[in-house]
Amino acid sequence: MPILPKDIHAFMAQRVLGQRDVLRLISVAVYKHVSGIRAGNILLVGNSGTGKTTIMKTIHRFYHEHDEMAPFRVMAVLNANILAGEEGDIRTARLFTALEAAVKKQLGENVDRETMRQGLQNATVCLDEVDKISARISGKPNPIGIALQQALLTILEGETIMVPVTVTENGQEVATHVPVDTGRMLFVCGGAFEELYDQVYSLIINRKDDRRLKETTELQRTLEGEVRVTAVTRFKLVDYMRLSDMFAYGMLPQFLSRFTSMAILDDLAKEDLVQILIAAQDSPLRHCRDFFASMGIELRVTQEALEMIAEHALRNTRIGARALREIFSRIMADAEFDPFGQKRLQKTEQGHSLTLDRAMVLERLNR
Template structure:
């Protein structure tokens, strides 16, 4: 019996060891000194404690020891406080999230990523319609752009024909709360492709405090589970792109404005970039991976708050003196003024011409009106009203909103001038007392939000179980 147990324990240990080896085979070896993966350095020398050193670093170490006329014994005699290094005391400082996966074979990659998996534009837009209200032109542009991005990647891999499809990065302009970030976040849920959403406000020129420009690619690599092949087929959305506009009337070095735009040129056009794995900045303890950005689609978005004034100034230059002259305030109430934006307007805003040249597709999102805000409240799949209905449904209470109440909420949201973000803030204010009082009384069966309650001249209607509705003052 004891012999059988010993055999079973040995079999279990062998299985665990084989499982560990298969997991290790998925990741590349990383040089302990230069932190580069094996795909970049070539075969490595393995030392105890699972420490790997590339041949280049090993040769540099030998050259350092052989420099001068002193042999190893003389060298150590001049440094009495230094003894032989114990490799067993050196921990392997590459964490799990910093390990680089080995590249898969091209045959396996082609089986996973084919045109059959690419949804056509009308299907992408149909899915976006379930979550995003309005913005028909923006959803159409994004759907076509993403679809063409997939086709471009596949055509470059198959190398069919002599025509090379150029990459079409996109610039999204729209007022705050119009749905720029939400549009891309929804797109990330629908597509099986790595997508990284980053903020341009924290980016600075290399060498200054803040995130390096390569950190946007590092976030995409993390979204792809450190798989370089998969990350090179991904999409990067850079939000708040208007915050890196060129600073005006300043004598200081513009490390977070024009310098960031200049540094992003090579990323947008396509180049090999060394990015840290599992970290935002390069240092001696972080492995590096090389990512080619030629097949990465960049979508930039920003509110550009003062851009409307620049457009008005350009349009008003056309006015002249006389009875047929345009009025100076002709465009003050134009809600779709951003649709008239040109590259010259963006240059006047502070964007570098070379940066704009690498964003050939420029489109705008419309400002939200009262009708669109009412639809946003109730129509999307995860609408705000549906969320509150679900919360009260857990208390076995039905929640309803009168149409006039929705109109009143939309009018208050327009006054705040923060787009759809104002809707939740307003509803949180009015639903606070209801969500507090409802769990106290088990006899309440239904709550109806009225216009009088929104206007602070009345209260909601409370319907008790099996009784007529009451008006809560």
């Protein structure tokens, strides 16, 4: 049975926490791409730490963990700013240079002309930090951003471009050009668009249009453990943003029209952050456990401690999951420096154990 969009979604949802609706869009786009259907490009909008880079890496992992995806494993992840030279000249050719290198890394250096063409045409391109090529920066025109957006129009539109490459013919390296239909490629672009959040929020609270913030009630627990019912006005860009806000931010209408879907990533919830601590491959908790295991110490963590760390990270919504690393490092710094001097260290049959509990979190975060 062929892989369907829901199968791609299931694979990604195991590795990208939260963002269910965004992953649905990504899964359909990937399915169309590998099925030879015009996929449509996707623009990801989300705060730092909400999962944009993780999504891009997971697409790459999906291609590599399924044998039938071998023709689509060529992928490049680039910062949009590198497409501009130091003198401000536009160098979109760097995108194809990166893809050519990806083809040779995947298939070997001796690639013939047709194999190179197919590799480029089946590629997935992830452009990060596209918010940095806005037509305006700090309220002032950004000529490089305007030029870059315009230069990318043809590539994103889906036209046949003659791409300069070096291939192998009759055992010799040959410089040539291959026709690449960019409409067969999948483009996933992303950016934090940090000023966009402030821009939209300011419009709402200053009543510059018909949008109004909605108030809800939530249960919140203080660091001391007291639970309170609190009226909260929580701003989520996904609930309020309009396409006109992107134009005002500095993204050209022609550029945005090249994207079939604009996906706004939610700030992660407490449950998502707890799950990241427990299960994410680069979780600070996982690394810390490995650190203590090297000394024969088992690091144990209570559920209450995990939730307290997640709640503290939620206060840093602009950096999302990345706040976990700083907070966890602050909590564990003393224990990592002097593991055997910790009062919570206990001797076990296997060696020693150290328990990170609510009291320890409270003690370290209140310093």
